[in-house]
Amino acid sequence: MIIEHAYAHLPSYREETWPWSVPCVRQLLDEGLRFTAPVTFLVGENGSGKSTLVEALAEGFGLDSYGGSHDWRYASPRGKSALGECMRFDAASGRGRRMVTSWSARKGFFLRAETALDALGREGFSPDHVSHGEGFLAAFRGKFLHPGLYVLDEPEAALSFSSCLELIGHIDRLAREGGQVICATHSPLLTALPGAEIIEVGEHGMRQVAWRELGIVDHWRRYLTDPHAYLRHIVEP
Template identity: 45%
Template sequence: MDFKQPPVVRISRDTTGGAENGSAGAEPGSAYPFSIPAVAQLLAEGLTLDPGMTFLVGENGSGKSTILEGIALAFGFAPEGGSIHSQHSTWPSESDLYTRLYIQRGIGTKRWGFFLRSETTHSLYTYLEEVSPGTGLHQMSHGESYLELFSDYFSRPGFYCMDEPEAALSFGSTLRLLRILDQIRSAGGQALIATHSPILASLPGATVIEVGDWGMRQVQWRDLELVDHWCRYLQAPERYLRHLLD
């Protein structure tokens, strides 16, 4: 099925005051995570999300995972991941950014998707085993379990949020994920992915947003600092190592 609009059209600051979702606490800009430049920019300017794949790329602490998490929760995913129908939580650790966000959904799109959050996959697997015994995800290697999730849940149009999925994947498995993402896009689906992988971010036709002290900026893959560093390192590791190792 081809959607006339993607599942998510735009993310912006919720101007209703958050009464319906219980938003409370520090005003944006005064405390974490609102002091992060990229988060402040999201609230001030909003973010139009392109159809297909969008990658958030940046250093640790730049805010990419915080933004991804906030958007995922505002869309309706459970804090620790799963499909849109999963509602489980074992140890709340998320910020309240999601209570400040408004999601403009695409007209005529179905509310389906999956949130993959790397640091909470163990609790997600336990939940999935409880609701559907026999999944066997706990018995698989980290990478194998990820590929099993992709096969079972990433097969139809919807909105997919993925936080550093490459953490569990080999080079070959990362290429398999690229193919899955391309199939989702071809079917009319959409994904927002926080990543450190230059391989994932190289998906043709994807939107790449670099996140850093400047906030967020859309760039070409070849212009990413991440790509530049990896190319330089692989060409001559000693140029980096001599500054690290004595």
């Protein structure tokens, strides 16, 4: 692992303004966020704040919020977010301590679904003549190679079922080789990775849960068993 604790302290803030109005952000300010496994999944509904968290974690580590490697200059016109500016880390031992304390020793990548291929192109890694999903997989195969901090924001957006399974293999390999992955996702496939920590984000803030306790797992299981039980409330007869 690279980091074991993320935290952010502000002398004062207005709770009614974004992002401080988001429950998981307030909990981060109050308690911090501890990582107990090399792979951590943040799961929650749209608007729950999981993407806000992963973006701030990436920025705090020196990764561009637009997406890309640690050693690539900032492309985002707005620079770091207010939360990213005040993000701090306690390092895990060994390699993690070197990366957190030495800017030049840091390795990592921030991948966000909507800018991934453009960010890769800026770094000279442009998989041509392939689908969006295949471009994503080419990124995992070509950029996620060395121990470091890899932050992912909904990587499953462009991937099929089988491609998600391949991604699980890449994430598992990274973790076994000393890397750390923090991933915001809606995918019950990804979150089933054995040994991964799952943090559910919502109005309650943040809490650690088991895979079988996840709302998305329950909903997908029930939907696949009986789609009509859901669709009868949505689609006109």
